Amino acid sequence: MQYKDYYKTLGVARDATQDQIKRAYRKLARKYHPDVSKEPNAEGRFKEINEANEVLRDPEKRAAYDALGSGWRAGDDFRPPPGAGGYRDFHFETDQPGDFSDFFSSIFGRAFGGEGREPKRHRGRDHSIKLAISLEDAFQGATRQIKVQVPDNGVGGQAATQSKTLNVRIPAGVTQGRQIRLAGQGSAGRHGGPAGDLFLEIDLKPHAHFTPEGKDIQLRLPIAPWEAALGATVTVPTLGGSVNLKIPAGSQSGKKLRLKGRGLPGSPAGDEIVVLEIAAPPANTEAARELYRKMAEQLPFNPRAQLGV
Incomplete structure (x- = not known):
């Protein structure tokens, strides 16, 4: 059989600390977990990683493995030393014989318990x-x-x-x-x-009117130009029913008003953030167009003044 370099499998040095081994294992386990990995031969790599971790994470098993010597390289022809392969009262994280290689079994014995031992109880996966x-x-x-x-x-x-x-x-x-x-x-x-x-x-799920932001919800509220300019009290929908909201005079598009406690419930509850959007009435009649022309003549207003044009 071939020698397995468990340190190389996890990508750590032979003098790696237990914390270094733990971090290396977790990183590789996330990468090759068969439920999520798209890497080639993910299942095989995942078993190799688990086997290496099973040995190196436990000081007793690691010491038994290190006792084989450091002169071996992965893939070298390996013959277990006399006395190897006994159960040695080690404990294992699996009771399935197919989970560990012949190399592992030659050192530690059957991974699924010795004769007369009760199989180890295992919690199911989350x-x-x-x-x-x-x-x-x-x-x-x-x-x-x-x-x-x-x-x-x-x-x-x-x-x-x-x-x-x-x-x-x-x-x-x-x-x-x-x-x-x-x-x-x-x-x-x-x-x-x-x-x-x-x-x-x-x-x-996406909502027709509200956008959740944590426990807050946001509503983009269209208002008429005169409501923005003169101020008004308007009806606003909330998840708990409609309420009245006061629009301050001189409001501009993008202004945010807060309805305290009208978001998702909790301690404290979230708020509803109302974002004002000024909607222009359509100029679809001659009377409407005439009104717009009068506004253009009588209101000296340049909405692009801040741009310097």
């Missing part, structure tokens, strides 16, 4: 899916029945999928990207281990 909801549901809270497909491969083994129908309570005030944890609804555990969790990531 999983995350997106849940699209309306802004109204985020404001009021809701209960939804959803159907999900959860990978049910636990730790190792052949991938499978479990279909579930779940009743989900959406709390009032949830924001974009917030996660709702459903305990025990992830992949099943192994050998009596607990199931993993399912995380629902909130994805707010």
